[in-house]
Amino acid sequence: xxxxxxxxxxxxxxxxxxxxxxxxxxxxxxxxxxxxxxxxxxxxxxxxxxxxxxxxxxxxxxxxxxxxxxxxxxxxxxxxxxxxxxxxxxxxxxxxxxxxxxxxxxxxxxxxxxxxxxxxxxxxxxxxxxxxxxxxxxxxxxxxxxxxxxxxxxxxxxxxxxxxxxxxxxxxxxxxxxxxxxxxxxxxxxxxxxxxxxxxxxxxxxxxxxxxxxxxxxxxxxxxxxxxxxxxxxxxxxxxxxxxxxxxxxxxxxxxxxxxxxxxxxxxxxxxxxxxxxxxxxxxxxxxxxxxxxxxxxxxxxxxxxxxxxx
Amino acid sequence: xxxxxxxxxxxxxxxxxxxxxxxxxxxxxxxxxxxxxxxxxxxxxxxxxxxxxxxxxxxxxxxxxxxxxxxxxxxxxxxxxxxxxxxxxxxxxxxxx
Numbered sequence: 001x002x003x004x005x006x007x008x009x010x011x012x013x014x015x016x017x018x019x020x021x022x023x024x025x026x027x028x029x030x031x032x033x034x035x036x037x038x039x040x041x042x043x044x045x046x047x048x049x050x051x052x053x054x055x056x057x058x059x060x061x062x063x064x065x066x067x068x069x070x071x072x073x074x075x076x077x078x079x080x081x082x083x084x085x086x087x088x089x090x091x092x093x094x095x096x097x098x099x100x101x102x103x104x105x106x107x108x109x110x111x112x113x114x115x116x117x118x119x120x121x122x123x124x125x126x127x128x129x130x131x132x133x134x135x136x137x138x139x140x141x142x143x144x145x146x147x148x149x150x151x152x153x154x155x156x157x158x159x160x161x162x163x164x165x166x167x168x169x170x171x172x173x174x175x176x177x178x179x180x181x182x183x184x185x186x187x188x189x190x191x192x193x194x195x196x197x198x199x200x201x202x203x204x205x206x207x208x209x210x211x212x213x214x215x216x217x218x219x220x221x222x223x224x225x226x227x228x229x230x231x232x233x234x235x236x237x238x239x240x241x242x243x244x245x246x247x248x249x250x251x252x253x254x255x256x257x258x259x260x261x262x263x264x265x266x267x268x269x270x271x272x273x274x275x276x277x278x279x280x281x282x283x284x285x286x287x288x289x290x291x292x293x294x295x296x297x298x299x300x301x302x303x304x305x306x307x308x309x310x311x
Numbered sequence: 312x313x314x315x316x317x318x319x320x321x322x323x324x325x326x327x328x329x330x331x332x333x334x335x336x337x338x339x340x341x342x343x344x345x346x347x348x349x350x351x352x353x354x355x356x357x358x359x360x361x362x363x364x365x366x367x368x369x370x371x372x373x374x375x376x377x378x379x380x381x382x383x384x385x386x387x388x389x390x391x392x393x394x395x396x397x398x399x400x401x402x403x404x405x406x407x408x
Contacts, residue, residue: 185395192388 004044011037024070031066035059048212049135052204056220064227064301130279132210139214140282144271148260151253151289154296158249162240164304171241172309174302190232197225205290209279215286219293226298237302239309245295252292256285316368323368327361330354344401348394355390359383 014037018030035058042051085093122134122142129141139147165172205218229235238245259281263272273281330353337350363383370376 185392189388189392193385196385 007037007041007044011041024073025067028063028066028070032059032063035063049133049214052212052214052217056217060224061220061297061301068301068303128275128278129273129282131282133208133212133214135212136208136214140286141273141278144256144260147289148253148256148271151256151292154293154300155249155253158296158300161300161304165306169305169308171239172305173239173307174237174299174305184232186228187232187234190228190234194225194229194234197221197228201225201294205286208286209283215290216293219290220297222290222294223297223301226294227301230298230302240299240305241309245299248295249292249299252285252289255288259285320365320368323361323365327358327363327365330358330361334358345398348398348401352390352394355386359386 208214334354
């Protein structure tokens with residue numbers, strides 16, 4: 001109890017501090033720490049699947065993206081220091097944010113007791129999917145369309161980042177990542193950690209069918225290992241015009257969509273699985289989806305192409 | 312037997328917590344970046360190491376023990392690397408060419 005109260009106070013305090021921080025980079029550091037504490041909160045609420053996702057995606061990948069953004073914005077931020085929003089704009093933003101928070105709080109507090117839930121139905125039909133983890137069953141079977149759309153949204157986000165490249169370097173290589181120092185500590189870390197990390201990533205993806213884990217969490221770790229080896233200069237960042245790269249990126253959503261459409265013939269509904277082959281079909285979707293998400297996340301962090309492709 | 316194990320756990324985890332506290336105080340109070348890094352690594356290496364050692368007295372089997380030791384080793388590796396990278400940037404005169 002005392003631990004939970006302390007955790008809640010810490011999370012709220014850090015949220016206020018992050019909002020109030022003047023320096024963009026400091027705010028990003030606060031956000032990452034906030035995400036890790038939030039993962040602890042999810043663990044305390046007995047939701048380890050959400051905790052893993054929050055730590056990996058909410059805090060990890062988003063944190064790296066924000067660090068990259070704040071570094072890129074540094075030259076502009078100095079110029080714009082004197083030209084911030086005026087008092088009325090700040091007040092309006094504060095009022096709107098408070099209204100959103102109050103609205104969310106009201107919705108949560110006014111839920112009927114007991115709160116409406118589909119959990120018993122999900123648990124009852126778990127056997128039909130052949131899976132042992134109800135969260136994965138929801139993500140891959142009962143609400144598979146949400147997951148399908150998430151994979152497509154990630155791809156659209158990557159297209160958005162790529163389209164920031166200038167015409168001259170279109171189809172080229174993201175240059176921002178290199179920290180080339182062959183004798184440096186980062187190279188040693190990449191050499192030692194990458195094999196372990198790849199194994200852990202595959203394990204987290206694989207246990208997702210029976211225990212907390214899954215393709216998004218596993219893919220994040222795989223993406224982190226790829227980014228690490230690219231930063232250490234052990235592997236080159238690929239040119240975004242490479243055909244194999246684009247195939248890896250679309251393989252997941254394409255397989256998902258194809259099996260979803262085949263559901264019309266096999267089970268009479270989009271994304272329906274025949275009960276006898278449900279687990280096999282889900283795994284057939286999950287493997288390419290994991291690879292696609294890993295590649296997408298790594299390339300999101302790598303940023304827009306900045307060097308022309310070598311011909 | 313379990314009383315002895317519990318006592319060992321309490322002693323080592325408390326010692327670990329002490330090193331975390333000392334490391335945090337050092338991080339907040341030391342004057343420059345390099346000394347702050349020095350203080351921080353004590354929390355990572357000794358603090359986490361002692362906490363893991365204390366928890367080893369409570370695990371069910373060798374697999375769980377190996378996982379705990381693995382967590383400590385990975386934290387050591389990551390902590391040492393990040394400290395190196397920060398120190399290179401923070402040292403007087405900037406990073407070596």
